[in-house]
Amino acid sequence: MEGQYSDQVMEHFRNPRNVGEIPDADGIGNVGNPVCGDIMRLYIKVDPATETIIDAKFKTFGCGAAIATSSMVTELVKGKTIEEALKVSNHAVAEALGGLPKIKMHCSVLAEQALTGAINDYLKKHGKPVVDKKFKDAH
Amino acid sequence: MRLVYLDNNATTRMREEVLEAMMPYCKDVYGNASSIHRFGRQARVAVDKARQEVASLLGASSPEEIIFTSGGTEADNFAIKGAVHAMRKKGNHIITSSIEHSAVLNSMKALEKDGYKITYLPVDGYGLINPNDVKKAITDSTVLISIMYANNEVGTIEPIEKMGEIAKERGVYFHTDAVQAVGKVTFQAKDLPVDILSMSAHKIYGPKGVGAIYIKKSTKVDTIMHGGHQEMGRRAGTENVPGIVGLGRAAEFAKKEAQEEPKRLCELRDYLYKNIAQAIPDTRLNGEPEKRLPNTLNIGFKYLEGESIMLNMDMEGIAVSTGSACTSGTLEPSHVLTAMGIDAGDAQGSIRFSLGRDNTKKDIDYVLKVLPPIIQRLRDMSPLYEKGK
Numbered sequence A: 001m002e003g004q005y006s007d008q009v010m011e012h013f014r015n016p017r018n019v020g021e022i023p024d025a026d027g028i029g030n031v032g033n034p035v036c037g038d039i040m041r042l043y044i045k046v047d048p049a050t051e052t053i054i055d056a057k058f059k060t061f062g063c064g065a066a067i068a069t070s071s072m073v074t075e076l077v078k079g080k081t082i083e084e085a086l087k088v089s090n091h092a093v094a095e096a097l098g099g100l101p102k103i104k105m106h107c108s109v110l111a112e113q114a115l116t117g118a119i120n121d122y123l124k125k126h127g128k129p130v131v132d133k134k135f136k137d138a139h
Numbered sequence B: 001m002r003l004v005y006l007d008n009n010a011t012t013r014m015r016e017e018v019l020e021a022m023m024p025y026c027k028d029v030y031g032n033a034s035s036i037h038r039f040g041r042q043a044r045v046a047v048d049k050a051r052q053e054v055a056s057l058l059g060a061s062s063p064e065e066i067i068f069t070s071g072g073t074e075a076d077n078f079a080i081k082g083a084v085h086a087m088r089k090k091g092n093h094i095i096t097s098s099i100e101h102s103a104v105l106n107s108m109k110a111l112e113k114d115g116y117k118i119t120y121l122p123v124d125g126y127g128l129i130n131p132n133d134v135k136k137a138i139t140d141s142t143v144l145i146s147i148m149y150a151n152n153e154v155g156t157i158e159p160i161e162k163m164g165e166i167a168k169e170r171g172v173y174f175h176t177d178a179v180q181a182v183g184k185v186t187f188q189a190k191d192l193p194v195d196i197l198s199m200s201a202h203k204i205y206g207p208k209g210v211g212a213i214y215i216k217k218s219t220k221v222d223t224i225m226h227g228g229h230q231e232m233g234r235r236a237g238t239e240n241v242p243g244i245v246g247l248g249r250a251a252e253f254a255k256k257e258a259q260e261e262p263k264r265l266c267e268l269r270d271y272l273y274k275n276i277a278q279a280i281p282d283t284r285l286n287g288e289p290e291k292r293l294p295n296t297l298n299i300g301f302k303y304l305e306g307e308s309i310m311l312n313m314d315m316e317g318i319a320v321s322t323g324s325a326c327t328s329g330t331l332e333p334s335h336v337l338t339a340m341g342i343d344a345g346d347a348q349g350s351i352r353f354s355l356g357r358d359n360t361k362k363d364i365d366y367v368l369k370v371l372p373p374i375i376q377r378l379r380d381m382s383p384l385y386e387k388g389k
């Protein structure tokens, strides 16, 4: 399995960015993976004036791909507005990592779900309508 | 970087002596063992000698009870499909366990499609099968019982003798997949109530792609590989002479070291476990604590997923394997751990260390140095960990 991971995946797996919690997070996304039972929790800190994500952190119980996609998704959304961040798809995360083995694509879906969950948590807290994204099982 | 191979249940490094023994048969002695001329005769002599070595290692009554195959998988297929085919007039019920290797389980699934009825016996929390369950499962149409000698993932050694006796009383054939047991557990096939037994060369420091099946005299097992008259007409195909010679040589060493080496491995293994359990909180031993292959240690690391542990160890030069769903190819947790009643979350964090003849105390000390920080780093990353703090 490890032979199928790209160098970027291995690099993020080796040195994951943004591991940890944000104690006063503005949004938390907590998702479980129905496929293999793994869990991802993503925290965001949002500047309310500009609706920009100023910090993102994660905790993940999962495989190499799950850790690497968690790391990458937090990197990708930092500095983005909520609206821009919602456009970050699992494919974009996988692509930024130089691709994922097919069987591991669902781990990137988990990352997108965690991000969406964190944003929705933020929106809810601010009395704004949440977004309704449809997630397919693996792609 | 130090390289430490602790995946000997997956496969082993071939012995130098085995490779040396094989070389002439890859080069100069290239005759077909079925040919009558001198080229063929030389190959024949080598194959017969290997057959004797394997018969001696397994404790067969005679070398004719040994038939060479392309490995453990073929031996399992041969044993199961061959035996039930030979017994098809008697019935269509087979008993096996839920923790068999896929070579057995998927043979059973294939037979199920052909109309056979299969009973998959449960195991307890240690992975042990209860012989009474075997007794209860036997019906008048039972034609075969196939239970592994020792499990490849957790190392639990099954009560083969008791189950074999039960089978014998009821006149049912008993097959055991001894691929992991051979070389690690001593037995004499002739004294065991076992009719058919499978083994593989690459688990005992021999070459890959060659194995053997032991079929006790007068046991009816139909051939599943049809063709020429090789292997006493029971398994067709030009013999893999270099492979068979390698298996024979590996068997010779396995027999010679059958007393000392398992003891040495067991001590190293227990040293590894004792120190991991001391240095790392929240671990569990998977498998029977005592009745276990001397080289096998399967540990569950709570709050963690196995692939991430395995990859981290790999980055430090240590090779192990995991029962995690994330590495299984089907994204399902190990069927062995699941059958043992270990919940999916705990199965995720299981790591199998399987030791072999190359491993030294220095290797184990290296693992003990490298592993605790890996576990801590990953736990710090795990959303489940804080709950357990």
Ligand SMILES: Cc1ncc(COP(=O)(O)O)c(C=O)c1O
Pocket (backbone or CB within 6 Å): B009, B010, B070, B071, B072, B073, B074, B076, B101, B103, B148, B150, B151, B152, B177, B179, B180, B200, B201, B202, B209, B210, B211
């Ligand atoms: C218990 C058991 N049975 C069968 C096999 C298959 O043997 P082989 O790899 O020689 O086909 C293995 C090896 O993975 C095994 O561990």
Ligand code: FES
Pocket (backbone or CB within 6 Å): A033, A036, A037, A038, A061, A062, A063, A064, A065, A066, A104, A107, B325, B326, B327
């Ligand atoms: S988290 Fe289980 S396969 Fe990636």
